[in-house]
Amino acid sequence: MNVQGSLQVLDCTITNQFNESVNLVLVSEMIEIYESIHEKFLSGQVSVRDGLELLKKYKLTGQESLTLRFRQGENGKIITKIFKVYSITDISPENDNFKTYSLQFVDPYFFIFERTVVDRVFRGSMASMLEKVLIEDSKVNKNLLYVEETVPPNKQLICPKWRVSSVIDYITKNSSPKGKTENTTYDDSMFFYQSLSLSTITGESEPYGKFYFKSFDTMLSDITEHKFNYYPMVTDRTFLEEDNEEEQNKPGGKNSQILDYAVIEKNNSVRAQKLGFFSSKLFNFDLLRGVFETYDYSLNDLFKKNGHLSKFAPYYVEHDKTFEAETSDRVGGEIKSKELEELTMESPDKYSESNLYYSCNSTNMFSNQNEILDYTQTTTKDAPVGPESRSSGMLERNAILTLIKNNSMNIKVPFRDDLKVGEVVNVNIPSTEFSEDMSNKIDTGFYLIISMKYQISPISDKGLISLELMKEGLDVDISTYKTIHSAPKEE
Numbered sequence: 001m002n003v004q005g006s007l008q009v010l011d012c013t014i015t016n017q018f019n020e021s022v023n024l025v026l027v028s029e030m031i032e033i034y035e036s037i038h039e040k041f042l043s044g045q046v047s048v049r050d051g052l053e054l055l056k057k058y059k060l061t062g063q064e065s066l067t068l069r070f071r072q073g074e075n076g077k078i079i080t081k082i083f084k085v086y087s088i089t090d091i092s093p094e095n096d097n098f099k100t101y102s103l104q105f106v107d108p109y110f111f112i113f114e115r116t117v118v119d120r121v122f123r124g125s126m127a128s129m130l131e132k133v134l135i136e137d138s139k140v141n142k143n144l145l146y147v148e149e150t151v152p153p154n155k156q157l158i159c160p161k162w163r164v165s166s167v168i169d170y171i172t173k174n175s176s177p178k179g180k181t182e183n184t185t186y187d188d189s190m191f192f193y194q195s196l197s198l199s200t201i202t203g204e205s206e207p208y209g210k211f212y213f214k215s216f217d218t219m220l221s222d223i224t225e226h227k228f229n230y231y232p233m234v235t236d237r238t239f240l241e242e243d244n245e246e247e248q249n250k251p252g253g254k255n256s257q258i259l260d261y262a263v264i265e266k267n268n269s270v271r272a273q274k275l276g277f278f279s280s281k282l283f284n285f286d287l288l289r290g291v292f293e294t295y296d297y298s299l300n301d302l303f304k305k306n307g308h309l310s311k312f313a314p315y316y317v318e319h320d321k322t323f324e325a326e327t328s329d330r331v332g333g334e335i336k337s338k339e340l341e342e343l344t345m346e347s348p349d350k351y352s353e354s355n356l357y358y359s360c361n362s363t364n365m366f367s368n369q370n371e372i373l374d375y376t377q378t379t380t381k382d383a384p385v386g387p388e389s390r391s392s393g394m395l396e397r398n399a400i401l402t403l404i405k406n407n408s409m410n411i412k413v414p415f416r417d418d419l420k421v422g423e424v425v426n427v428n429i430p431s432t433e434f435s436e437d438m439s440n441k442i443d444t445g446f447y448l449i450i451s452m453k454y455q456i457s458p459i460s461d462k463g464l465i466s467l468e469l470m471k472e473g474l475d476v477d478i479s480t481y482k483t484i485h486s487a488p489k490e491e
Contacts, residue, residue: 004254005414009458010078011069012046014085014103016058024048025458029100031068033081036451036468037193037219037421040168041107042209044083044454051098055088062087066105070456072417073248079417081196081208084108107194107209112138113164122157123384126150126175129157130192130213133167140211147213149178150190156366156384168192176393177215185307188393189216189400195420196454199224212422216400219422219448220309220472227251227426228413230258248416251426255414259464261429263443264408267314269348276355277402278315278348280395283356288363289372297395298349303473309424309446310473314406318479320345357395361388404450407471409443415456415463421449427469445475 012028015021024046033044046066054060064085071078083105091101116137122129127150134140159167175190190213197210226249248255272278282295303313322343328335364372365386411427419425427447431440447469456463 003462004248004257005416005462005464006073007070007076007415007456007463008074008461009068009070009456011067012458013067014054014058014060015065015067016060017063018059020058022054022058024054027052027054028458031070031454031456031458033068033196033454033456034451035193035195035421037191037214038451040113040165040192040194040211041110042081042083042194042196043104043106045089045105046103047100048103049094049098049100055091055101060085060088060103064103065108066103072415076417079196079198079208082108084111086110109138109140109194109211113168116164117161118159118164118167119161120159122155122159124155125153125178126155126157126171127213129155130168130171133164134211138164141207144207144210145213146210148190148215148218150175151178152176152385154384156386172213173397174387176391177217179215179217183305184215184217185220185302185305186216186396186400187391188397190214191216191219191422193421195422197420199418199420199423214422217307220307220424222422223309223424223446225251226256226419227428228256228258228411229428230261230430231428249418255416257414258427258429259412259414261409261411264410264468265405266407268406269315272315272402272406273348273354275398275402276357276395277399277406278317279350279352280355280357280398281352282389282392282395283358284389285358285360286363287360293361293390295389295392295395296352297392297399298352299399300347300349302396302399308472309448310471310475312474312477314403314471314473315348316478317347317349320348359389359394361390362386363388403472404470408450409447409469409471411467411469413465413467415454415465419449419452419465419467421452424448425467425469441476441481442474443471445471447471 009025009031012024012031013021014024027048027050028046029049030047031044033042035042062085066083066085068083069078069080085103085105087104089102089104091099093099118133118137122132127147131145131147134145135142172190172192174188176187177184177189192211192213194209194211196208247253250256276297277299279296279298284293284295286293299313299315300317322340323337324340325335325337366384424446427444429440429443449467450470451468453466454463455466
């Protein structure tokens with residue numbers, strides 16, 4: 001029987017350093033797996049209720065291997081993933097016969113990336129450098145990699161005994177996506193993360209736990225058919241016990257229901273101002289030519305570009321007025337107010353110099369030519385380019401990191417095996433206002449999955465997924481969108 005969120009945990013096996021194993025399925029109360037576009041590795045924990053003294057019998061030291069095998073329903077694809085236990089926490093006696101504790105785990109590549117040292121020079125695109133480090137130095141299987149191409153194609157990078165993790169961090173922060181077209185929407189928008197990749201794997205022989213080097217632009221264009229609704233669903237016997245696995249994850253299926261939701265935060269103009277989300281400016285000094293260059297970023301200009309998931313910016317950027325409202329004891333209805341001209345300002349994106357950043361460029365750093373390299377026309381045949389800032393990319397990256405937190409929401413849905421972070425889903429949140437049109441055009445729409453937490457219960461054979469979602473902007477023009485209805489008449 002495949003009820004809402006049903007699953008089967010086949011193995012939750014711990015193997016110590018002496019090749020001694022024990023399956024914890026019958027003593028595991030909860031298994032949690034976490035993935036996020038901000039995290040390089042999958043991680044999680046197993047909550048154990050132990051009456052057999054397994055910690056002592058199997059000599060657990062926080063270096064064990066963990067083999068997980070689970071699947072959706074009774075006939076779903078078997079998901080196999082190997083982790084490394086790195087810590088044992090919250091050990092507490094429940095009574096004289098049991099103790100509880102948690103086994104914290106992480107992907108084994110964490111230790112490989114932290115212990116492998118890179119000491120060489122790379123030339124080419126940043127993406128090609130990253131691929132070489134992962135495949136040649138860290139021995140990552142090519143099937144576990146998704147690497148998006150970057151520009152320019154003739155960068156040079158010196159890694160003086162950097163850990164692989166440090167190389168990944170540097171390349172991620174300093175790479176510009178090539179994009180599918182000439183002009184990308186967001187510059188310097190690369191992220192490196194790991195996902196179970198349940199939505200992209202169909203066969204049991206394919207490896208789980210794929211690494212992604214993916215741009216924010218590509219994430220926003222990765223729109224899936226998944227649609228989640230908060231509307232209550234019919235809970236008759238047919239709905240609860242239907243075994244049609246092909247239909248249960250589709251829109252309207254039993255695993256597409258939003259069981260609970262909470263808006264984490266909806267806009268924060270203080271943070272947006274402090275972190276340069278409205279506008280910012282980069283002052284750049286060229287050490288060879290002795291000249292200053294400036295680059296500007298503004299939220300208004302950003303949303304004039306194509307390729308956005310939402311058509312309109314999340315803030316009103318025409319002006320920033322302050323009003324004083326008259327005294328009123330009425331709820332609803334028209335309340336008069338007057339504009340305070342001394343507190344009225346121009347559009348918040350007109351103050352770029354309130355968020356200044358500074359950098360310098362070492363032009364011709366790796367060139368032996370007698371002439372100054374034209375960095376705007378570089379190809380793979382030209383002299384390699386060093387770490388230079390020639391655009392507002394750094395400013396746009398700051399804006400992305402702020403945007404991700406700007407309009408975020410958590411939803412809980414039944415367990416399903418076709419989701420991953422870095423892809424777009426459709427979320428329908430109904431309005432709490434009773435009217436003929438119950439739609440909520442402000443909050444309903446496309447959301448990007450930022451993080452996911454799988455909550456798997458081996459005892460009940462059911463599970464949940466907690467999704468952290470972000471909405472890029474607004475789907476309607478708030479300057480013309482009418483939401484206030486006529487006031488109720490006084491009796």
